[in-house]
Amino acid sequence: AQRVTQPEKLLSVFKGAPVELKCNYSYSGSPELFWYVQYSRQRLQLLLRHISRESIKGFTADLNKGETSFHLKKPFAQEEDSAMYYCALTGGTSYGKLTFGQGTILTVHP
């Protein structure tokens, strides 16, 4: 069975500090991994996906198949980054069905 684990429910940092949100997964095939974000009073939306290998809003995430991890990183956190972050996984033949982690609430203090 596939599983996504986000070990931190809450993460607090100060503005300008680096931030790393951890995500570990278990999946027997080749996974497709995503980070979704929900800002206050907004819809859950895609932040980035590993297949694109892109940086969005200063965030990056690298798929490490050896450690089965997909940690989300940003070198200098901003107050507007405060949100709920979900790591999610899907398999190649699963019709896009997502398995979500429990989520991490990131708070960036001024």
Place this chain on the structure above:
Amino acid sequence: NAGVTQTPKFRILKIGQSMTLQCAQDMNHNYMYWYRQDPGMGLKLIYYSVGAGITDKGEVPNGYNVSRSTTEDFPLRLELAAPSQTSVYFCASSYRNSNQPQHFGDGTRLSIL
């Protein structure tokens, strides 16, 4: 362009009542999904559909039913509401490709008392 629209936003039901949560998308997406989110937990898939007339169970389907008569609409039905179904329900849709992002609605907060 509304994207994914869910109604209602809030609802309180009594045990044993039934209701339908509505979901509509205007992006011509093939795939649609229903998730529930319990406090402190991630989203769990209830049902999904890969096109009109085709639906299948997700991880937590018990107590729910769905239909997909059109590409746009994907209603979720609760037949006999139970306290365990108190949750926030999210509908999502995507194009026909597993690495395409899912677009979410605002959610429906449902309480069963």
